[in-house]
Amino acid sequence: MLRKLTFLAVSAVIAFGTLSFDLQKEKENPGDRLVGIWEPSNGRSRIKVDRIGNKYYGRVVWLIEANDADGNPRTDINNPNPDLRNVPLRGFRMCKDFVYQGDDTWSEGTLYDPNNGSTYSGTIKMRDDNTLDMRGYIGVEAIGRTDVWKRLKMPSKKKK
Amino acid sequence: MLRNLLKLTTAIIVLTSTPIFAQTETESTDSYDDIDWSLYDDLGFEDESIKRYANAKIEGLSPAKLISFGYDFQSPYSITAGDMTLVDGSTIAGGEALQVNSTAGIRAGFNLPVVSQTNLVWQMGANYWNTSYNYAEAPTSADNPLHQTLSEHGLRTSGINTTVYKPLDEEQFILFQGSADMSGTYGSSLMPAKYLKYSAAVLWGKRPTEKKQWAVGVARTYRVGELNYIPVILYNKTSANNKWGTEALFPARVHVRRTINPRNMVFLGYELQGQSFRMYENENLGFDIRDEDLEIRRGEIRVRAIYEFSLKNFIWMSVQAGYRINYRYDVDRLVSGPDIYRAFGLLDSPEYAQLNALTNPFYVNVSVNLVSP
Numbered sequence: 001m002l003r004k005l006t007f008l009a010v011s012a013v014i015a016f017g018t019l020s021f022d023l024q025k026e027k028e029n030p031g032d033r034l035v036g037i038w039e040p041s042n043g044r045s046r047i048k049v050d051r052i053g054n055k056y057y058g059r060v061v062w063l064i065e066a067n068d069a070d071g072n073p074r075t076d077i078n079n080p081n082p083d084l085r086n087v088p089l090r091g092f093r094m095c096k097d098f099v100y101q102g103d104d105t106w107s108e109g110t111l112y113d114p115n116n117g118s119t120y121s122g123t124i125k126m127r128d129d130n131t132l133d134m135r136g137y138i139g140v141e142a143i144g145r146t147d148v149w150k151r152l153k154m155p156s157k158k159k160k
Numbered sequence: 161m162l163r164n165l166l167k168l169t170t171a172i173i174v175l176t177s178t179p180i181f182a183q184t185e186t187e188s189t190d191s192y193d194d195i196d197w198s199l200y201d202d203l204g205f206e207d208e209s210i211k212r213y214a215n216a217k218i219e220g221l222s223p224a225k226l227i228s229f230g231y232d233f234q235s236p237y238s239i240t241a242g243d244m245t246l247v248d249g250s251t252i253a254g255g256e257a258l259q260v261n262s263t264a265g266i267r268a269g270f271n272l273p274v275v276s277q278t279n280l281v282w283q284m285g286a287n288y289w290n291t292s293y294n295y296a297e298a299p300t301s302a303d304n305p306l307h308q309t310l311s312e313h314g315l316r317t318s319g320i321n322t323t324v325y326k327p328l329d330e331e332q333f334i335l336f337q338g339s340a341d342m343s344g345t346y347g348s349s350l351m352p353a354k355y356l357k358y359s360a361a362v363l364w365g366k367r368p369t370e371k372k373q374w375a376v377g378v379a380r381t382y383r384v385g386e387l388n389y390i391p392v393i394l395y396n397k398t399s400a401n402n403k404w405g406t407e408a409l410f411p412a413r414v415h416v417r418r419t420i421n422p423r424n425m426v427f428l429g430y431e432l433q434g435q436s437f438r439m440y441e442n443e444n445l446g447f448d449i450r451d452e453d454l455e456i457r458r459g460e461i462r463v464r465a466i467y468e469f470s471l472k473n474f475i476w477m478s479v480q481a482g483y484r485i486n487y488r489y490d491v492d493r494l495v496s497g498p499d500i501y502r503a504f505g506l507l508d509s510p511e512y513a514q515l516n517a518l519t520n521p522f523y524v525n526v527s528v529n530l531v532s533p
Contacts (some may be wrong), residue, residue: 036206037200037203039203039205041213041215041277041278042215042217042370043212043215043330044215044219044370046200046203048200061195061197061199061200062197062200062201062203064370065370066197069400069401078421078422090197091195111533113533115219115220115422116223116422116423117422117423118473118474118533120533129206130205130206130207130210131207136533137533138473138474138530138533142272143226143227143272143530144533145273145276145532145533146273146276147276148276148277148278150205150206150207150210150278151205151206151207152203152204152205152206153203153204153205153206155199155200155203
């Protein structure tokens with residue numbers, strides 16, 4: 001009897017804690033809808049977005065061409081800073097410092113394009129739960145380009 | 161026992177409630193080597209109705225110019241104007257070759273995205289080209305109406321254009337380009353809209369890899385001066401090491417690209433440039449030739465080397481130098497309709513009202529560009 005009572009109490013507390021945590025998280029960090037894995041329109045990479053503090057960052061977790069012509073992991077060879085050209089592209093944080101502004105919009109961040117080593121100002125607009133308009137621009141938003149990112153399913157495998 | 165249960169419950173409450181009050185972070189703190197990157201290999205879209213589409217660009221392609229402002233300069237050459245046939249069948253005799261010290265003008269344009277979706281890209285743009293003719297000696301009415309018109313008014317082109325890229329699936333796409341240009345000897349006020357020239361191209365193609373795309377199609381074009389309908393081939397390719405590439409829309413332009421780095425590129429190739437220019441401003445010519453019916457069919461081949469590089473961030477400079485080869489600089493009289501289609505001489509068509517000969521100069525073109533992110 002006591003064992004059953006203990007089990008029920010523990011289950012109830014865990015369920016309450018989890019639910020409270022999720023609700024609280026959603027309430028405190030509504031911008032966490034951005035957290036997840038996203039695929040840019042060119043399909044050449046996948047970006048995992050996470051929150052650190054109150055800012056959102058995206059890093060490359062998959063590349064269609066993970067290795068260069070010599071079979072070595074691709075690095076950020078186009079980075080304007082020569083010291084950073086040996087940094088692996090996979091794992092590279094290409095979206096930085098986005099802050100949730102409400103109204104499904106994240107801004108004040110930057111987007112980095114490893115294809116040319118350029119960094120752009122960025123604004124993210126969530127069109128729906130599974131679609132982002134990622135706008136990179138120069139100075140003013142009117143001069144820029146919008147790329148559409150699609151949400152991917154979270155991986156289910158576990159590291160062995 | 162009951163005490164133990166209370167302790168356990170309290171501990172669980174504390175442990176499970178802690179995250180509620182903490183500023184949690186969602187990023188893993190695993191180091192690079194600890195992350196199992198293979199987790200991200202096979203992921204489907206959360207919304208399973210979403211499809212992947214062929215991207216409009218390939219890797220390594222030169223950056224698209226959003227805004228461009230440049231200056232074009234041709235070194236000295238000569239124009240020999242042929243006899244001009246008038247409406248009544250009489251002719252104005254062509255003159256001696258006149259020396260042109262320089263031909264120069266502004267070339268400006270912009271091209272901005274209107275829609276940039278995974279399954280549709282639509283851009284709109286506008287351009288303005290001005291060409292002034294600087295003769296060694298100012299042409300007189302006795303030289304020929306062509307020289308006088310060029311000397312007094314020069315040639316201008318103002319136009320709008322649009323590009324639509326529609327991917328059909330992960331590999332196939334359709335590309336449409338269209339433009340409406342007002343080209344002629346007009347000044348501060350434009351010519352009537354009936355003198356607009358319409359060009360268009362539609363292509364179907366494939367993007368089999370990240371570094372190659374090709375397409376075939378047809379175009380209505382004035383690139384060799386007069387109206388033509390021609391097949392076109394698009395071919396863009398980047399080498400495995402990203403150092404070399406080809407950017408071609410044959411026959412309009414073909415370039416081989418050498419990428420020194422993504423901010424420094426050199427091109428070798430050619431471009432066909434041309435348009436049909438209405439001789440609209442003609443009231444001062446002093447000839448009864450009804451010049452408003454006349455159009456200069458200007459077509460030229462520019463064999464060239466181009467160096468494009470980033471001045472700072474997205475501000476790029478383009479410096480090109482080459483040889484301007486005259487293909488056609490002849491005059492048509494359009495009295496039987498809005499245009500003449502000769503199909504490169506395969507169709508029966510009117511004689512030119514005037515045939516002109518130009519020698520070929522060197523030229524340079526310098527522009528500053530704001531390129532696309």
